[in-house]
Amino acid sequence: MKTALVTGASFGIGKAFARELASKKMDLVLVARTQNKLQQLATELKDKYAIATEVIALDLSEPSAGKTLFDKVTASGLNIDLLINNAGFGDYGAFCDRPLEKQLAMIQLNVSTVVELTGLFLPVMKQRGDGAIVNVSSIAAFQPIPYMSIYAATKAFILNFTEAIWAENKDSGVRILAVCPGPTESQFYDRADFPDSMAGMNDDNMDSPEAVVRETLAALEKGQSTIVTGGIGNQIIVNIPRFIPRDLLVNAVGKQFKQ
Template sequence: MKTALITGASSGIGETFARELASRNMNLILIARSQDKLEQLASELTSKHQIKTEVIVKDLTEPGAGQVVFDRVQAQSLTVDLLINNAGFGDYGAFSDRTLSKQMAMVQLNITVLLELTGLFLPEMQQRGSGGIINISSIAGFQPLPYMSVYAATKAFVLNFSEALWAENKDLGVHVLAVCPGPTESEFFKRADFPDTFANGNGNSMASSEEVVEQALKAMDKKQSTLVTGGISNKLLVNVPRFVPRDFLVTAVEKQFKQSEK
C-alpha cells in the first residue's frame, strides 16, 4: 500500500487530499500545527478506510522544519510515494504596512519548507524510479499582485520550480505537478486579513476544495506539469500577462486591489 505525505492537512485542500487519498486506499502522513484536528482526522480515516495514518504536529514556519519531518519519517521506516506540499498562507496589504516577520514566515512556509521537503524526498523517489510530488501554487503565481506582493512572488517560485522539476524528472519515473487554484473555499482570506469585500472571493464564485483535489489527481494521472483549476475563466486570466504590457497590467491590478482595501 502506498503512502502520501500531506502538509497543511488539518483543513482546506490538505484535508480534502487526505480524505480522497484515504478513500483510494493510501496510507497517510498528516502534518500541521493543530494536534487535535490532525488526530481526529487520522482516527476517522483509519477507522473508515482501514488505512495507516501517522500524525506529525509541527509548525513548518520554523527554520529546519522540513528536516525534522524527514527525520521522523525515516525513524519510522516509512516510504513516501506521494509528497503533497500544500501548506501555505497569504497576507493582504501594502508591503510596507505589513509585519515583516509575517512576510518572512510566509517565505519560510510557502517556499523554504517546500524546497526542503522536495529536496529530501525526491532523491529517494528517483532511486526507486517511482513517485509523485504535488506542489500547491496559485493563479497568483502568474503575475505580480500589488497588496499581495510576497504571496504572489512565493507562488511564482513554486510554479517555476515545479515545472522545471517536471522536466528534469519526467523520464525518471517521478511526476511533479504544480496546482494553481483560483479562489477556493477555505480559511485563506481570513488568515490573509482580507477586508470583508473579499469574503466571498471579491464577488466571484469560489471553487470547493473537492473540485481542486479531483482535478489535481486527474492531472497527475495525465502526467501534466501544471494545472490551473477553476474553469475557463481562470485559464484565460493566467494568460493575460502574455499579451498585455506589464506596467499596464500591474497598474490595473493595483487599482482593483486598492479599491477593495478601502
C-alpha cells in the same frame, strides 16, 4: 499499500487531499500545526477506510522544519510514495505596512520548506524509480499582485521551480506537478487578514477543495507538469498577462486589490 504525506492537512485543500487519497486506500502521514484537528481527521479516515494514519504536529514555517519532518518520517520507517506540499498562507496589505516577520515566515513556509521537502524526498523517490510530488501554487503565480506582493511572488517561485524539476525528472519514474488553483473555499482569506469589505470578492466563483483535488490527481496521472484548476475564468486570468503590457497589468490588478 502506498503512503502519501500531506502538509497543511487540517483544513481546505490539504484536508480534501487527505480524504480523497484515503478513499483510494492510501496510508497517510498528516502534517499541520494543530494536533487535535489532525488527530480527529486521522481517526475519521482510519475508521472509514481501514488505512494506517500517522499524525505529525509541526510548524513548517520554522527554519529546518522540513528536515525535522523528513527525519521523523524516516525514523518511523515509512516510505513516502506521494508528497503533497500544500501548506502555505498569504497576507493582505501594502508590503511596507505589514509585519516583516510575517512576510519572512511566509517565504519560509511557501518556498523554503517546499524546496527543502522536495530536495529531501525526491532523491529517495528517484532512487526507487517511482513516486510523485505535488506542489501547490496558485493562479496568483502568473502576475504580480499589489497588496499581496510576497504571496504572489512565492507562488511564482513554486510554479517555475516545479516545472523545471518536472523536466529534469520526467524520465526518472517520478511524477512532479504544480497545481494552480483559483479562489477556493478555505480559511485562506481569514488568515491573510482580508478586510471585511473584501471578504466576499470571490464568493461567486470559488471552487471547492474537492474539485481542486480531483483535477490535480487526474493531471498527475497524465504526467502533466502544471494544472490550472477551475473553469474558464481561471484560464483567462493566467493567460491575460501574455497580451497586456506589464505596467498596465500591475496597475489594473492593484486597483482590484486595493481596499
